[in-house]
Amino acid sequence: MEQHASNTVPSTLSGADLALLDRYWRAANYLSVGQIYLLDNPLLREPLKPEHIKPRLLGHWGTTPGLNFIYVHLNRMIRARDLDIIYMCGPGHGGPGMVANTYLEGTYSEIYPDISEDADGMQKLFRQFSFPGGIPSHAAPETPGSIHEGGELGYALVHAYGAAFDNPELTVACVVGDGEAETGPLAASWHSNKFLNPARDGAVLPILHLNGYKIANPTILARASNADLRDLFQGYGYQPFFVEGHEPADMHSKMAAAFDAVFDQIRDIQAKARSGGAGTPRWPMIVLRSPKGWTGPKEVDGKKVEGFWRAHQVPVSNCRGDDGHRKILEDWMRSYEPENLFDADGRLKDDLQALAPKGNRRMGANPHANGGLLRKELSVPNIGDYEIKIGDRGSQAVQSTEIFGQYLRDVLKLNAKNANFRIFGPDETDSNRLGSVFEATDRVWMENIEPYDVHLSRDGRVMEVLSEHLCQGWLEGYLLTGRHGLFSCYEAFIHIVDSMFNQHAKWLKVTRELAWRKPISSLNYLLTSHVWRQDHNGFSHQDPGFVDLVANKKADIVRIYLPPDANTLLWVGDHCLKTYDRVNVIVAGKQPEPQYLTMDEAIKHCKAGIGIWEWASNEDNTIAPDVIMACAGDVPTMETLAAVSLLREMIPDMKMRVVNVVDLLALQAKEQHPHGLEHGEFDRIFTKDKPVIFAYHGYPYLIHRLTYKRTNHENIHVRGFIEEGTTTTPFDMTVLNELDRFHLAIEAIERVPGLKEKVPDVLDRLHLKLAEHHAYVREYGEDMPEVRNWKWPAS
Structure with a gap:
């Protein structure tokens, strides 16, 4: 295999600055290991005993040190440049690192005062992780700063782009694990840069974290050469910066230099676009190669651990029952020198506390990661303005979704200034009879636009791409950061996002139980081109079963509506756009159909x-x-x-x-x-x-x-x-x-x-x-x- 060289020059930071970054990183690593292993003795004030170790060791170490490494360097950029950044943790098992870092910056203790910034709080922090009555091992809703759990892989990057749309001052740093990079949705997500307008949107910084292995095998991209990766990502429209190695001092210098370069480039791209410059930018990204289980045990029982898949979960598995394993754990944790990181009371030392951003600039406290704090009510028109005068009942045939499209057109107009509403769908807005929306906006498109193209512009608010995964993920990221939207889709193919819906519904279920998580706008589906009208498509397009899946979820989260005509669809659609913390599924055909109820009757009927x-x-x-x-x-x-x-x-x-x-x-x-x-x-x-x-x-x-x-x-x-x-x-x-x-x-x-x-x-x-x-x-x-x-x- 070729030797990989970084394409950035070493950082100009002083040795003292780099040493501080390294100590902060070691503090995060120490806290991450403690969460996986310890019930007691959090600062190792005495030798480890069996009773200090959790009886069931749950959690994942392998990806965590790399995540911590990225976090500390993002903190530096936030402080140095006063940046607004949220951290999207793609690796599914990065929970220990996200919890550790939000604890170090103080956010965690502010939200959960019982987890105080001292030895007692650290002991509770360790005990609660993956423990009955505690918190999950992922970057779950309970984790400050998280809008992406990562339990199911494939959606980090698409969520990041959804969060960045219409957020011009926001940068979303998105860590893509090399296992996640093997999934289909993530592969499609790289194309999201073709929909990001630097003049009005924020930025996404993808960080492809290649530590070589997934659960028990190498990963595809980790075995690719840098030349192949550069060609791949340049083809996607990115400029990759490579940071690689294993010696901490060298890696800190390289990462600091890479971050300086990419944030300079992001600034320049946005400045050019916002001063009237044209053209499709080549956004920067980082490829970080570091060992899996970095800084952990090199070997256990004579078998390779660091830099191999054995570091994925719990590298040392029998620390309660095996004195040798317990010695390995203790040596590992002491290698971080906790006495040089925390004071006598267990607080992070002052010189390290100074490295964290302050207030809402902390990534754990950023309001974009608690979108309900930023959510503004959607302006909507009066549905009576679109009423179908039915005459004799059932005597006239109307395309109900066409009428709803006129309503959506005016929702777009009313909220144009706030830029907080978008429509998402897989190339079917016109097909689903919602074409009136193009009287108010266009489809967003950042690639070349030909003179004969129709309704394409760089400022469009309709998001169309032939990937239901991207439509769903963009919308989720958009909602989770405080905005509103609608996903229109053929009924049969909404099944493609069954699992994404499932994850989002679970997220909502948990957040409703967290007082500090403020309500976000509901996820609204309009399912049309439905099972009963597939005249030219046939059996492959006939599946009404998405509602069965939805009905499985917690009752207070989901709603399913089947409006029989245009006036009922208007009431249902208007109602759903006003709700929060729900998943609303509307099933309505796009073909001409009889109209039965006056608007007054429809309102009364739908409310009942x-x-x-x-x-x-x-x-x-x-x-x-x-x-x-x-x-x-x-x-x-x-x-x-x-x-x-x-x-x-x-x-x-x-x-x-x-x-x-x-x-x-x-x-x-x-x-x-x-x-x-x-x-x-x-x-x-x-x-x-x-x-x-x-x-x-x-x-x-x-x-x-x-x-x-x-x-x-x-x-x-x-x-x-x-x-x-x-x-x-x-x-x-x-x-x-x-x-x-x-x-x-x-x-x-x-x-x-x-x-x-x-x-x-x-x-x-x-x-x-x-x-x-x-x-x-x-x-x-x-x-x-x-x-x-x-x-x-x-x-």
């Missing part, structure tokens, strides 16, 4: 979440109806109403109640979800003993899961998506999944006791209609005229 549509029902209010025809989702609502109109014509004496569900989780019991209906109200709407034919947008089992505690659950019969479909007509999709009007009508007849025996001719007519449909679409390639042209009968 569930309601009886009396105008569509024909029940006798003095007695219970024969059947409840329930629906959730735009296509299921249309098919339910069509089934009701058929049954009213064919069986005039049959009494039906139509129930529409907008807020899906209102189906749960009140004790399960804050929006859940009281049992008495649920029984009033759905009755205690009458059959319920429930037409649902997604997989049927979810309705059963949400209603299993209800009195009438055994009489709820759900029809939804059953994994049938192809490239076919819209109505044929519903027929293939038995969600169509004919199947719903047949189900209703068969579920009302004694009815099917009375109307066999009606069942025959309905089955005949299904056969007629089957033949017609396969001959003509479109739905029957009576289906295409169906409208709710005028009253």
Whole structure:
């Protein structure tokens, strides 16, 4: 392997300055090791005994010394240049280092006064780490300065860019671990620089931390030559600076020089752009090569540890039961010379305390890492200005998302000055009928723009890239630093970010329990191009199961909405943009669909979440109806109403109640979800003993899961998506999944006791209609005229 040379000159810092940096780094390393191992004797005032060691050793050492090394050098840059920097810790197990550094700078004790800056506080700091009732091993929500937990790898860099958008004074230092660099989302994230405008956005400084190994194997990029890495990252649009070695004094000098160079370059890029300069900048980045487990034991039991994968987690594993292991640990910790770092009371010595930034310049106290502190309410227009005048119910077909797009256009206009709202999506804003937003802004694009390009500019506020991971990660970073946004996506492919949603929901769940973490704007999804209208895409684009995943999360975190028309979508969208600390999922089709409710009716209906549509029902209010025809989702609502109109014509004496569900989780019991209906109200709407034919947008089992505690659950019969479909007509999709009007009508007849025996001719007519449909679409390639042209009968 070639010898790697740095492309920076040594630092001009004095030997004394470098020695101070090294001592601060050793203090962070000492605290990191103590968190992994010690229950007591935090300052090693006596020889280590078995009872000083934790019975279960949990945590990760391998990446931590490199993270600490970066932190101390960032502190120097903040102090020297008065910079606004947050630290994005990509390596998943960097928790000991992040906790150690925020403790050294004083932030940790300010937030958690019980963890005081003395020997007693240090002992509690050590004990709590990865301990029952304590804190996790990652840079979790409990960790000051963190907006990225890193438990699941791949998202550090995309979060960093999301945080930097519209934050012109902020620099996000993002450490990318070499294990994380092997993931697909991280590989795509390097392209985020094509969307960062130096004139109005902040800066991201990627630091690729190559310590050679992941859990039990080498990493790909660590084995690449510097020449190959330089070519790779220059191709991505970066200028890499290499810092490498293992001797601390030499490495401190190299890192200080590299930081001076990259921060000079960032300053110059921004100054040029903000004075009217054009062109796409080549942003700097750092490639840091240091040994895994740096400064730890070289060998344990005759096996290589430092600079190898054995340093990844707990390098010395049996310190309670093995005297030799305990001696290795004690020698390791004493090598940092704690008596030269902490005073007699256990406080960091004054000359080292002076190295940390002050106040909000400390990375643990930076308000951008607690975005609720900076969040301002979004300015929104009056939804009444976009009301669809429905005329006769269901008589006109409107693209509901097109109307919502007009609303979003004006949200962008109202918040243009504050620059705190963006729309994210994978190249589908126009496709999803939100094109009105381009009357207010463009798509952001920092590469070349051709004269024939449409709606591209360097100042655009619509973020489009064909990576759902990037859209999700950008939005998360944007929200976590105090702003607002919306993610629009095809329903089937939102599954690509299932795990990212999961991580964000878990983050929100924890932060809601931390008083010092202030609320952030909700993560809002608009899922369209949904399962029931994939006319030209087919089976691969048919999957409504994202809502099933969402429904698994803590009840107070998630909301799922299925507005049936434009006015309900306007209320739901407006409501979601005003909420905080939630994940809101809105499912709404983009194709023309009937409009049912006036704006006043829509507002009342959406606030309730569930309601009886009396105008569509024909029940006798003095007695219970024969059947409840329930629906959730735009296509299921249309098919339910069509089934009701058929049954009213064919069986005039049959009494039906139509129930529409907008807020899906209102189906749960009140004790399960804050929006859940009281049992008495649920029984009033759905009755205690009458059959319920429930037409649902997604997989049927979810309705059963949400209603299993209800009195009438055994009489709820759900029809939804059953994994049938192809490239076919819209109505044929519903027929293939038995969600169509004919199947719903047949189900209703068969579920009302004694009815099917009375109307066999009606069942025959309905089955005949299904056969007629089957033949017609396969001959003509479109739905029957009576289906295409169906409208709710005028009253």
